[in-house]
Amino acid sequence: MxxxxxxxxxxxxxxxxxxxxxxxxxxxxxxxxxxxxxxxxxxxxxxxxxxxxxxxxxxxxxxxxxxxxxxxxxxxxxxxxxxxxxxxxxxxxxxxxxxxxxxxxxxxxxxxxxxxxxxxxxxxxxxxxxxxxxxxxxxxxxxxFPAVRHEHLRTLRFETGGLPGRVVRGVGESELPALERLEMWLGVEEYGGDATVADLGGLLAGSRFPALRHLGLQNSEIQDEIAAAVATAPVVAQLTSLSLAMGLLTDAGAEALLAGQPLTHLASLDLHYNFLSEAMEQRLREALEPSGVELDLSEKGEEEEDEDEDGDGETWRYTAVAE
Structure with missing residues (x-):
């Protein structure tokens, strides 16, 4: 959903x-x-x-x-x-x-x-x-979400159009030894989503979350930067599923994933709602699907062309959830 x-x-x-x-x-x-x-x-x-x-x-x-x-x-x-x-x-x-x-x-x-x-x-x-x-x-x-210790929490999920960086840091500094699933919709800065890649450091290191098996860092306007950080993050080795869906993921972010640590141990990689080219999608399939990774590349992200009278303009892209 x-x-x-x-x-x-x-x-x-x-x-x-x-x-x-x-x-x-x-x-x-x-x-x-x-x-x-x-x-x-x-x-x-x-x-x-x-x-x-x-x-x-x-x-x-x-x-x-x-x-x-x-x-x-x-x-x-x-x-x-x-x-x-x-x-x-x-x-x-x-x-x-x-x-x-x-x-x-x-x-x-x-x-x-x-x-x-x-x-x-x-x-x-x-x-x-x-x-x-x-x-x-x-x-x-x-x-x-100030840093907290909880012995038995297994699933933690944040659905937002803008997740504050202080919340991301608080989770990363928490001690949640039983946590198996963590999902964050990071959102956009306009609606309070001011988290940076640096704020994700505690999560990506993985040492505080020994039981973590699913990580979702999703719905972000800095999805390419997140993908590049995930590509070398120690936590990935312990995961069975990873989601970088719903955000502004382009070929640059996917290229970083392919150039980083192996992802072939994953059971699933969710990249749905993306801005990938057909050529990049094919490269991802060839790299991951032969190893049994279930790859979700469904649904293209929403974008608009804004042109002035001279035909010049820019392309506006949107995360899946914002306002």
Missing amino acids: DYAAHLTELHGLPAFDFPAPGAKEQLPEPEAVAWRISHDPYAGEEEKSFAERFQRFLDTVDTSRVRALIFGIWGESYGCDSSTVIEPLVAAKDRLAALEALFIGDIEAEEAEISWIEQSDVTPVLHAFPGLRELGIRGGTKLA
């Missing part, structure tokens, strides 16, 4: 919307679904805040058996940040002892553009839930 759409599942469990007050819908067993809790301030419902809805969830469901939570819209886009959902969640930690997976910001474009989602420091949930296995975040505005 590239664009921000509502999750259909989390942690292998189907998403289920906790109903509005008065609904007659039969509730599933607490551990059988990923519970999505949302509060649309414009829906005219009896409950006036996310806090009220979350409290009813705690009072209605046997939360001691809940394994996965999805937080959708929690208020007006510019009116409140994700501390609105994080604070009551952390306060209820003793009632959610079985929680293994959490996604904060399951908000699609019709509700709020991804760059409008206001996040906050999300690391309190890692301190509160030492058994958490999976954490996903959508939206990079005001997002913070």
